Amino acid sequence: MQRRPQEKKTMKRNTRSVIFQTLRCSKGLTLLGQCVTGNLRRALSDKLSRLTADRLTKLEPGAAVSRFVGDVDTVETLFTSGIISIAADLCKVVGIFVIIGGKNPGLVLMLLLLVPVIFAFTRFVQKRSLKAQVENRNAVAKAANHVPETIHNIRTIHTLEKEEYMEQRYSGYIGESYAAMKKTNFFDAIYSPVILLFNAVVTAAVLILSATGIPVVKTFFGMSVGTAVAMISYIPQVFSLLESIGMEIQTIQSAVAGVHRIDEFLAQPERWDTDEGPRFIEDAPCVELKDVCFGYVSEQEVLHDLSFQLLPGEHLTLIGRTGAGKSTIFKLLLGQYQPQSGHVRIHGQEAALIPDFAKRRIFGYVEQTFHPVPGTVADQIRLFDETIKPDMVESAARVVGLHHAIALLPDGYQTTYAPDLFSQGQAQLLSIARTIAAQPEILLLDEITANLDADTEQTVLAALRKASQNRTVLSISHRFYEQAGGKQLHI
Numbered sequence: 001m002q003r004r005p006q007e008k009k010t011m012k013r014n015t016r017s018v019i020f021q022t023l024r025c026s027k028g029l030t031l032l033g034q035c036v037t038g039n040l041r042r043a044l045s046d047k048l049s050r051l052t053a054d055r056l057t058k059l060e061p062g063a064a065v066s067r068f069v070g071d072v073d074t075v076e077t078l079f080t081s082g083i084i085s086i087a088a089d090l091c092k093v094v095g096i097f098v099i100i101g102g103k104n105p106g107l108v109l110m111l112l113l114l115v116p117v118i119f120a121f122t123r124f125v126q127k128r129s130l131k132a133q134v135e136n137r138n139a140v141a142k143a144a145n146h147v148p149e150t151i152h153n154i155r156t157i158h159t160l161e162k163e164e165y166m167e168q169r170y171s172g173y174i175g176e177s178y179a180a181m182k183k184t185n186f187f188d189a190i191y192s193p194v195i196l197l198f199n200a201v202v203t204a205a206v207l208i209l210s211a212t213g214i215p216v217v218k219t220f221f222g223m224s225v226g227t228a229v230a231m232i233s234y235i236p237q238v239f240s241l242l243e244s245i246g247m248e249i250q251t252i253q254s255a256v257a258g259v260h261r262i263d264e265f266l267a268q269p270e271r272w273d274t275d276e277g278p279r280f281i282e283d284a285p286c287v288e289l290k291d292v293c294f295g296y297v298s299e300q301e302v303l304h305d306l307s308f309q310l311l312p313g314e315h316l317t318l319i320g321r322t323g324a325g326k327s328t329i330f331k332l333l334l335g336q337y338q339p340q341s342g343h344v345r346i347h348g349q350e351a352a353l354i355p356d357f358a359k360r361r362i363f364g365y366v367e368q369t370f371h372p373v374p375g376t377v378a379d380q381i382r383l384f385d386e387t388i389k390p391d392m393v394e395s396a397a398r399v400v401g402l403h404h405a406i407a408l409l410p411d412g413y414q415t416t417y418a419p420d421l422f423s424q425g426q427a428q429l430l431s432i433a434r435t436i437a438a439q440p441e442i443l444l445l446d447e448i449t450a451n452l453d454a455d456t457e458q459t460v461l462a463a464l465r466k467a468s469q470n471r472t473v474l475s476i477s478h479r480f481y482e483q484a485g486g487k488q489l490h491i
Helices: 015-023 029-050 053-058 061-103 105-152 154-159 163-211 215-221 225-266 326-333 356-362 377-382 390-399 403-407 424-437 454-467 478-484
Strands: 287-294 303-310 315-319 341-346 363-366 442-445 472-475 487-490
Touching: 029 061, 029 225, 061 105, 061 225, 105 154, 105 163, 105 225, 154 163, 163 225, 287 326, 303 326, 303 341, 326 341, 326 442, 326 472, 356 363, 363 424, 377 390, 377 424, 390 403, 390 424, 390 454, 424 454
Parallel strands: 315 472, 315 487, 363 442, 442 472
Antiparallel strands: 287 303, 287 341
16 A cells, blocks of 8 residues: 655654753853754754745745744843843842841731732733733734835736735734734833832831830831831832832743744644655656645645656646646645645655655756846856766756856856846746756756747747756646647646
8 A cells, every 4th residue: 555645743842942952051041042042043944944835835934034033032031131130139039038037027927928919910910911922023023024025026016006005904013013012011011000009008017017006016017216217228129129020020021922932833833754765666657646636725626636647758738727736736746745635656656755855856847937046156056966066067057058158257157146147038048957957857847938038938948948858847838838749738
C-alpha cells in the first residue's frame, strides 16, 4: 500500500522552553536578555522555514515582522530592566518591613493584610491591561502590513480608484490600536490613585489606633511622637515601592503579551516529513497524477479526479480558464501542497515526500516574472548553490543567449546585480538560465511570455526551445505549445 505523507507534528518548542534553555548557559540578567532575544529570533526564523505553503501564503508580512522585532524586544526588556527593577524594589520593601516591625508590629500586620488586597487589585488591572496590550499589538501589526501592501499594489489601487477604501482600512487599524491604548492608559491611570488612597487610609488608621487608650491596641500600635513621625515617613515609601512594582509589572505584561504572540507563531503546524532522498521507481512515468482531488478550502475543490501521465522527454501544455487549477498542479508537483485524495508522483515517488535539497536537480520552475536576489549576476543564476560551478553558470547563460550581454558588463558575471542592468526580456532569459543551471530533468513553465512584447516573446521562446531539449516539460504557455508542440490537456 502506498504510504501517504503525514503532516508533521508541531515541534514542542515555545518561548518558555527557549528561555529555560538560555538560562543554562547565561550569567547575568542583561546578558541573559540578549541571549534570549537571539535564541527567540533563531527559533522564529527556524519556524518560518518549516511552515507549510498554506500558512506562508496566509501570513501577513507585517504581523511576522512585528513578532521578530517588537515582540522579541519586549521580552528582552523584561530581563534588562523589568526583573532587575522589581527585584530591587522587593528588597527595599522587605527592609522597610523589618525596620517597621521592630517599632510598630501592628503596622506590619496591617500592611501584610493589605498586600493580598493590593495583589488582587493589581491582578485585576493586569488581566485587562494584558488583553488591551494584545489587541494593540495585533492592530499595530495590521497597520504595519497595510503600508507595504498599499505601496506594492499602488498602481492597481489608482486604476480601480480604491484610494478611499485603502485609507479607511488603514484608519480602521489605527482606530483599533487607539481604542486598545485607551484601555491600557485607563488602567494605568486608575492604578496610582488607588495605591495613594490605600496609603492615606493606612496612615490615618495607624495614627488613630496609636492614639487610642485601649491597652491591647497600644501593645501593637503604641509609639512615641518621634517613632510616629518615622512611621509616617515609611508608610509612603512602602506604597510608593508597591506602586513602582505595579508599574513595572506593566513592563512584564507587555512582555507576556509578546510571549503569547510568539507562542502563537511557534505553535503553527509545520510541513510534513519527507524521505531522506529521492526514491524513484525504474520504468515509472516521469510525472503522474492519479485521481487527484484538491482544494485550498476543503469544501471548494479546484481539481477533481484529475489524472494524466508524462513520460521522460514529453511536453504537455495545460489549457483552461483562469482559476481552473493550472498553477495548482505545479504546486502539487513541487510538493508545496498535498492532495486531499489521489496521488501526485515523480518517477513513482510521492512528490510531497521528495526532500527540498533534491528538488532543484529534479525541477526547473520558470515564473511569469524574474525575482532577483542580493548578489552578483552569477548569484542570480547560481542562487548560492556551491555545487553549480562557474562553467555551469556560463553554459546556462549561453543556452539562453545572454552570455554576450553579461560579458559586456563591467565585471562580467561578478557584476553586482541591479534592475537596470537588463531589460524585461533579458531578465526573463536570466530566469530561464537560473532554472536550467542545475540541469533539472523537468521544466515547469508558468505563463512566461505573458508580460512581454512580440519581439521579446520570440527571443524568450527561442531560448525555451533550446532549454527544453531532452527534458520533460509541463507548460501553461499556449504560445510555447504553438512553437514546441507536444500534447495538450484541458483542465
